[in-house]
Amino acid sequence: MFRRRNRQPRPRQTSHRIRRGTRRVLKISQFCRSAIGGAILAIVWFPAGRAGAQAPASPAPTVQAREDTSSIPRLPDGHPDLQGLWHNDSGYQAMMKNMRSGKGLAVALADFHAEGFPLPLPYLPEADKVREYRKLHDVYHDPEGHCHVPGVPRETEQPSSLMPFQIIQDEKYVVILYEYVHDVRIIPEDGSPHPKRYWAWDGDSRGHWEGDTFVVDVSNFNGRSWLDMEGNFVDENEHVVERYTMTSRDAIDYTALVEDPTVFIKPWTIHLTLKRNPAKDQIVYYDCHEGERDVQHYTQSEGNKANKHE
Amino acid sequence: MFLVFAAAALWLVALSPAIAHHSFAAEFDLDKPITLHGTAIKWEMINPHSYLTIDVKNEDGTVTRWSVEMGAPSALYRNGWRKDSVKVGDDLTIDGYRARDGSNTIFGSQARLADGTRVLGGAPRNVPPPQPPASSSTDKPSNP
Amino acid sequence: MNKRSFSMLMMATLLAASGSVVALGRNAHAFSPPKLSDGTPDFRGIWQAQTSAYLNIEGGARARKSVVVDPPDGKIPYLPEALKQRAKNYQNRATTDPADNCFQAGVPRTVFLPKPFQIVQSVGHLAIVYTDDHAYRMVLPSSIPHDDGIDFFMGDSRGHWEGNTLVVDVTDLGDQTWLDAAGNYHSDQLHVVERYTMLGPDTMKYEATMDDSMVYARRWTIRVLLYRDKTPGARIEEDECIDGEDGVWHHVSPTDPRALRRHDFKAELAQAAKSQ
Numbered sequence: 205m206f207r208r209r210n211r212q213p214r215p216r217q218t219s220h221r222i223r224r225g226t227r228r229v230l231k232i233s234q235f236c237r238s239a240i241g242g243a244i245l246a247i248v249w250f251p252a253g254r255a256g257a258q259a260p261a262s263p264a265p266t267v268q269a270r271e272d273t274s275s276i277p278r279l280p281d282g283h284p285d286l287q288g289l290w291h292n293d294s295g296y297q298a299m300m301k302n303m304r305s306g307k308g309l310a311v312a313l314a315d316f317h318a319e320g321f322p323l324p325l326p327y328l329p330e331a332d333k334v335r336e337y338r339k340l341h342d343v344y345h346d347p348e349g350h351c352h353v354p355g356v357p358r359e360t361e362q363p364s365s366l367m368p369f370q371i372i373q374d375e376k377y378v379v380i381l382y383e384y385v386h387d388v389r390i391i392p393e394d395g396s397p398h399p400k401r402y403w404a405w406d407g408d409s410r411g412h413w414e415g416d417t418f419v420v421d422v423s424n425f426n427g428r429s430w431l432d433m434e435g436n437f438v439d440e441n442e443h444v445v446e447r448y449t450m451t452s453r454d455a456i457d458y459t460a461l462v463e464d465p466t467v468f469i470k471p472w473t474i475h476l477t478l479k480r481n482p483a484k485d486q487i488v489y490y491d492c493h494e495g496e497r498d499v500q501h502y503t504q505s506e507g508n509k510a511n512k513h514e
Numbered sequence: 515m516f517l518v519f520a521a522a523a524l525w526l527v528a529l530s531p532a533i534a535h536h537s538f539a540a541e542f543d544l545d546k547p548i549t550l551h552g553t554a555i556k557w558e559m560i561n562p563h564s565y566l567t568i569d570v571k572n573e574d575g576t577v578t579r580w581s582v583e584m585g586a587p588s589a590l591y592r593n594g595w596r597k598d599s600v601k602v603g604d605d606l607t608i609d610g611y612r613a614r615d616g617s618n619t620i621f622g623s624q625a626r627l628a629d630g631t632r633v634l635g636g637a638p639r640n641v642p643p644p645q646p647p648a649s650s651s652t653d654k655p656s657n658p
Numbered sequence: 659m660n661k662r663s664f665s666m667l668m669m670a671t672l673l674a675a676s677g678s679v680v681a682l683g684r685n686a687h688a689f690s691p692p693k694l695s696d697g698t699p700d701f702r703g704i705w706q707a708q709t710s711a712y713l714n715i716e717g718g719a720r721a722r723k724s725v726v727v728d729p730p731d732g733k734i735p736y737l738p739e740a741l742k743q744r745a746k747n748y749q750n751r752a753t754t755d756p757a758d759n760c761f762q763a764g765v766p767r768t769v770f771l772p773k774p775f776q777i778v779q780s781v782g783h784l785a786i787v788y789t790d791d792h793a794y795r796m797v798l799p800s801s802i803p804h805d806d807g808i809d810f811f812m813g814d815s816r817g818h819w820e821g822n823t824l825v826v827d828v829t830d831l832g833d834q835t836w837l838d839a840a841g842n843y844h845s846d847q848l849h850v851v852e853r854y855t856m857l858g859p860d861t862m863k864y865e866a867t868m869d870d871s872m873v874y875a876r877r878w879t880i881r882v883l884l885y886r887d888k889t890p891g892a893r894i895e896e897d898e899c900i901d902g903e904d905g906v907w908h909h910v911s912p913t914d915p916r917a918l919r920r921h922d923f924k925a926e927l928a929q930a931a932k933s934q
Contacts, residue, residue, distance in 0.1 A: 280695060287783060330923045337930040343540050351562070352898055353792065367588065370796065374702055374780045381785055381794055383588060385562075386762075386812075388787050388794050390776060390894055404896040404912040426912065427919040433540075439921035466921060487796050488588035489810045491561035493899065493907070494761045494834065506540050559808060587808055596807030 275453040284416050284450040291368045293479035294318035316363040320475035331467045339435030344507030346430050351492035353387040353405045355429030356422045356444050357460040357474055368481045378411050385492045391420055398423050420446040441466045454480040542621045546612040557600040559587050582608055582622040691856040696781045699822045704887040707770040714840035728879040740873040747841025760899035760907040762793045762811040764835025765828050765850050766866040770882045776894050789897050797826055804829045824854040845872035860886035
């Protein structure tokens with residue numbers, strides 16, 4: 205939201221100059237002026253005052269050939285600036301296609317996988333039986349219905365992802381803040397290894413750059429996540445490698461290589477296009493647990509033994 | 515025709531986060547549409563779903579309390595809804611789908627206030643239609 | 659050293675000394691934090707309070723001190739009727755504390771929970787990510803109006819800098835959260851103004867002023883210190899909850915081996931066969 209358009213890499217200030225009692229002139233950035241428009245108050249978010257010696261510019265990074273690369277905003281360290289509010293546009297397109305196809309509301313609402321989700325998944329035979337059982341008789345136990353964070357890659361790929369997510373890059377971490385159930389992933393870039401005794405719904409993420417692609421290695425899953433409401437699932441041996449590549453100012457090419465040797469015959473890949481949300485849009489918090497009243501209505505045939513109905 | 519798609523898109527944008535958290539088809543029966551006329555008792559614009567509680571007068575004069583589940587506040591908010599959009603005592607007509615478990619619960623797909631304002635499935639009359647998520651090649655925002 | 663250099667050195671020393679004296683006189687605790695490339699104070703890192711305020715803001719039993727600094731008597735200035743509600747909350751706290759049910763703890767309570775949080779910050783962006791229930795707050799610039807007409811458990815935050823202090827204005831908090839585990843509470847009119855100021859490289863002063871004319875006779879302020887977590891490998895752990903058989907939700911730590919669910923397809927299919 206607060207990126208500068210046509211941003212030139214700014215020389216990095218390496219010295220922390222102590223300023224005593226300096227009165228900073230408040231400056232309104234060009235981007236904010238255009239984004240917010242009209243008469244705006246002084247934005248104190250952008251204090252000026254870059255007087256003084258600047259450190260020399262760091263050498264230009266290697267830029268891979270890509271469409272419209274000149275419009276990709278970059279941070280002072282040369283990496284693409286992924287910051288802002290994004291949504292899964294491939295999912296959105298899938299939803300619109302279902303609506304237009306006249307398949308009927310039930311299918312349009314239920315069948316939400318983007319085209320880049322390679323159905324059917326290559327299950328091992330026993331795992332496939334489990335998938336079938338969960339789909340037909342046990343959707344009550346989909347953890348998303350119980351307000352759990354969706355896990356990786358579900359939080360990016362599934363309909364919940366039509367809710368936007370915010371990316372912030374603060375030099376040591378890339379942080380993704382999802383509107384959906386205020387899920388958060390803090391991704392360190394310091395090269396540290398995955399922890400040993402740590403089992404999480406969202407796993408443990410470690411990121412690094414390969415050229416202009418941000419690569420995230422995710423492991424340490426707790427085996428409780430599903431992939432959708434149709435019984436597709438993973439277990440505790442899931443391992444994911446995500447790749448985020450900006451193809452233009454408003455688009456990110458996203459792939460997730462998913463492997464799970466106790467569930468699938470072979471690894472498989474999701475491929476999505478993420479698109480930037482309109483400038484005025486912001487996260488509108490979506491809680492779940494605090495007001496959840498739905499799963500009590502699931503019937504017994506859906507796995508809710510507590511409901512006296514079939 | 516395009517406007518129909520655009521309107522449908524807006525409606526689905528409002529609807530989809532509602533189905534994200536749980537399986538819509540598991541809870542509601544799309545083969546059992548229903549229309550209710552009632553008086554608003556309570557409007558809870560809460561997460562993960564908003565709830566409208568209404569009292570419906572039956573033909574025999576008795577009153578039945580119904581719970582109308584609606585979209586996520588974030589979706590409603592982006593469509594111009596606020597905490598005070600529905601007041602206690604407002605008369606409403608609601609189209610929706612019955613819950614499978616037989617309870618007096620429906621999912622509300624469209625609500626109309628007595629004054630004719632469409633309050634769900636589209637923006638209220640005095641609020642310009644919102645933009646759908648960032649541009650795709652096939653969908654443009656509808657004009658106010 | 660020749661005479662000229664010496665006198666220059668003396669001059670420089672005197673100037674520096676007078677500068678320091680002036681600085682001390684202005685504010686003995688002024689610490690100038692490191693800055694981001696745009697000159698904004700750099701508050702990035704993992705922070706945590708070490709106070710018992712999460713149990714009871716006013717201190718309560720066992721000679722714990724109140725963190726209320728205004729009014730000076732350390733008591734929350736409730737309206738008379740509200741005091742009765744607080745007593746009721748306190749009485750029923752074992753079953754009615756919303757945070758016990760894994761609800762997000764709101765503002766300011768989440769800030770001084772005994773769990774770390776992380777300030778994530780870049781030029782033009784600031785977010786605070788808490789361990790508890792993986793709650794987070796986007797702190798948007800004050801120039802963007804609040805999202806009124808909708809309530810959020812963690813409120814709606816707008817920030818700006820006053821010198822080296824981050825000032826965050828929080829509204830739309832609803833009325834579903836408490837301020838601590840002792841039943842101190844608020845209405846949906848609560849308005850909180852927070853002030854974050856670094857006192858040193860690893861210490862931050864946190865003040866929050868509460869304004870709610872439905873519940874309090876006047877504004878009141880708390881002050882708590884936050885400390886940087888410098889442990890190598892420190893991180894914000896995932897925090898999820900599971901509903902137990904007793905119907906009560908329990909936090910599950912990802913470092914607890916019980917968090918791991920090992921797959922057992924044979925058992926699951928056997929269970930399926932039984933129930934068909």
